[in-house]
Amino acid sequence: MQDVARLANVSTKTVSNVINGNPKATEETKQRVLEAIDLLGYRLNVTARNLRQGRTGQISLAIPELKNPYFGELADLVLEEAKSYGLKVLVQQTNFDREAELAILEGAQALGVDGVIFSPLLLGPADARYFHVDFPLVLIGESVFDVGLDHVSMSNVEAARAATEHLIDIGCRKIALIGSDPDEERGASGLRLRGYKEALTAHGLPVDRTLIAGTDRWHSDKGAAAVSTLLAKDAGIDGIVALNDLLAFGAIHELSRHGRRVPQDVAVVGFDDTEAAGYSLPSLSSVNPGRADIARNSVRFLHERITQSSGAHAAEPPRLYMAPFEVIQRDTTTPEGAQPRA
Template sequence: MASTLHDVAKLAGVSIKTVSNVINDYPHIRPATRARVEAAVAELGYTPNLTARSLRSGRTGAIALAVPDLGLSYFAELAASVIEAAEEAGVVVLVEQTGGDRDREIELLRSPRLKMTDGLIFSPLGMGQDDVARLEVPYPLVVLGERIFDGPADHVTMQNVEAARAATELLLESGRRRIAVIGAHEGEVIGSAGLRLRGYREALDAAGVPFDESIIGYTTLWHRSNGARCLHELLDRGVEFDAVFGLNDTLALGAMRALQESGRRVPEDVAVVGFDDLDEARYTIPSLTTVDPGRVWIARTAVRTLLQRIEAADAAGPPRLLLADFRIAERESTRPRSA
């Protein structure tokens, strides 16, 4: 039979209340008493009854994280950072994958499964600005990403325009003038692709370099195969370019593979920049220059903000927009031609 709170108390020689205080990390417990209780818990293999605790406290000790696609390295690494931050706070994370489908995202927001959690960190991809009212939900919510702004929930995101402008400026400062873009979305203004393309264009305008639609590669999903396909399409059209800005790292890595297959040297013939600073960007040959958009900060801030909302309940205050700092991680794929 499973051990009970009473069993732990008996073995440790303390009251049930003391055991409960130790398990709930009550601060005013003598170290020797805490050690006896923890030893008894370990010896008996006691596991707290989370259902009973939830009924008493009104909380589950769990939060939900919803992302579009764990097959995309960015979201996998984001999820790992969220889980790590939550574990440090003594909270577990239930992960949902929406596929970036608008209907599934809307369904998730009202899913009865969320009753098993105290709040949601939500990264929509299918929903857009017209869906902002759907974020009016009866539980704590933190929104990530660039699909919905000025909503009723806290929003933790990155500086897409500014970071993309800085990445493009790096290429311009190294003497590149024909900078192709891989991963643009037709007609998008709000969203990662639209915002990053805006930053790219702002950098060109400031440098007096004309924008050329012919070197913009459009796609839908941001996978390596799409990056390679877009790059091959540019080569097949015979357009000239001396740099590539992949709107995320996986696109940039696919483009870099296509360049190497075509006999172009990176960075001697074509410099390449990505966006996201995935772990694998450090280990490609050549290593990939990329934007670190503050992913770890975003994950930790989202967890901290959600837990603050859970604690504050109705007295939480107005929604906040929290922006991550970014940096350019300059590596071998953009070494200046004079180097």
């Protein structure tokens, strides 16, 4: 760094400002420093810098499962975003285990990470005390209550309502929902159920509890089993809102096995807009919940908390960011392929 400073005719502090993106350096000075860095082949010793700052340069991402494509794709985006901040990511899977989720809140220091991005599912308001941690923590997902932490989430109610209204717009009138418990209120399941009910009510359609099929996991086999149950009731469904894409894939498989055409007989919309949605046969209409925005802002929030943890901004109030969503229409709800419905 001293060699760079001498060549650029600036102080080592100025070189440090340029390397760390400090806006104090003028454009002309910044250019001289960057040219000196290129000429000398200078490379920042990240390990030394982290040790000096009392950091490891590593964060943790704690998610329920990697088997679910949504979380796998989210993890990929978080890794890429963290790279832009010079951070490495340790990915942990809690696997729907309450004790594993509690361990995330208790074990950050033992893992040697500077902060954690955490998607809890099983912790509730009675566990609020566990969230009072002494390391930077950003929450993602929906099963989160007010614990005074930064939170990055998606518009579950509004998105599920839009997905249901999409089916109504193409003529569906007996719309089932798979993946939710009619009595659940908290978490993604309960929020998406609320959006489904709001859409039906707003359009003068009854909320029929027999058309709401719950599942304990959001996997394809559970979606197939839920549709099998609905078909056994001879409910006459002509549309399905699946609470994630895996459930939707299972639903489509089961509909086909029973001779029901998609979308001619039953239109299907999923949630998450995973990569596979565009390549299934038929391709799946799905809600894009803003996964890239969730990854980008969760890493940004955490990085800011890490760098501010000992500074004047450490006591800034918690932030809530709601990612934008979009209903992506594909073959499973293409109006041209569906028959007119009364």
